[in-house]
Amino acid sequence: MTNLLLRESWTFDMRTDLLYYSMLCTSLSLYLLIMLTRQIKSQSVCSRESVEMVKQIAAKLNNVENDCMMYTPTQANYKQNCSKSTITCFAFEVSVLSVEIQVESLAFRQLQRILNRVTKRLQDEMEMKCPVCELYKEESTKTFLNTLQHILEQMNAERICAP
Numbered sequence: 001m002t003n004l005l006l007r008e009s010w011t012f013d014m015r016t017d018l019l020y021y022s023m024l025c026t027s028l029s030l031y032l033l034i035m036l037t038r039q040i041k042s043q044s045v046c047s048r049e050s051v052e053m054v055k056q057i058a059a060k061l062n063n064v065e066n067d068c069m070m071y072t073p074t075q076a077n078y079k080q081n082c083s084k085s086t087i088t089c090f091a092f093e094v095s096v097l098s099v100e101i102q103v104e105s106l107a108f109r110q111l112q113r114i115l116n117r118v119t120k121r122l123q124d125e126m127e128m129k130c131p132v133c134e135l136y137k138e139e140s141t142k143t144f145l146n147t148l149q150h151i152l153e154q155m156n157a158e159r160i161c162a163p
Contacts, residue, residue, distance in 0.1 A: 049114065050111060050118070050152050051152050051153055053107050053110055053111035053114065054145055054148050054149040054152065057105070058142070058145045060103060061142070061145070064103060066141055068097060068101065068141050070093045070096070070097060070138065070141060071089060071093055071136040071138055073089050073133075074137075075147065075150060075154065078151050081130075083122045083123075084119055084123055084130075085132075086130075086151065087115055087122060088133070090148050091115035094115065094148075095108075098112075
């Protein structure tokens with residue numbers, strides 16, 4: 001009889017422990033799920049600092065004489081559901097510009113990194129109809145940077161970035 005009570009008590013304790021640990025695992029899993037969801041949600045396509053980087057680069061280029069011509073997508077290209085290919089082209093041309101003018105600047109590297117990160121989050125809706133970078137009109141560096149700045153500002157406005 002004592003042996004039977006001991007066995008039932010042990011079974012009860014084991015069930016209680018299992019229930020307790022399963023509740024802990026469930027709440028931990030929910031916590032992790034919520035944290036991952038918040039992390040994914042906070043990965044916005046917006047990038048306010050990219051506009052500042054473009055302004056810094058434009059200011060540096062005012063001090064450097066250059067006659068570079070850059071393939072420059074237009075705002076119309078961006079609006080025609082070719083946002084990824086447009087930003088990809090700008091990212092590539094920013095790296096070309098940094099080599100062409102031979103100015104070592106942290107702003108160039110940071111802008112290129114930001115543009116590459118933004119590109120990974122974008123998707124062209126009309127991928128087959130989006131032009132390759134070399135088909136865009138060649139413009140001066142000033143026009144190139146102004147267009148890039150306007151497109152980035154438009155992206156930020158559309159996606160309502162956090163301050």
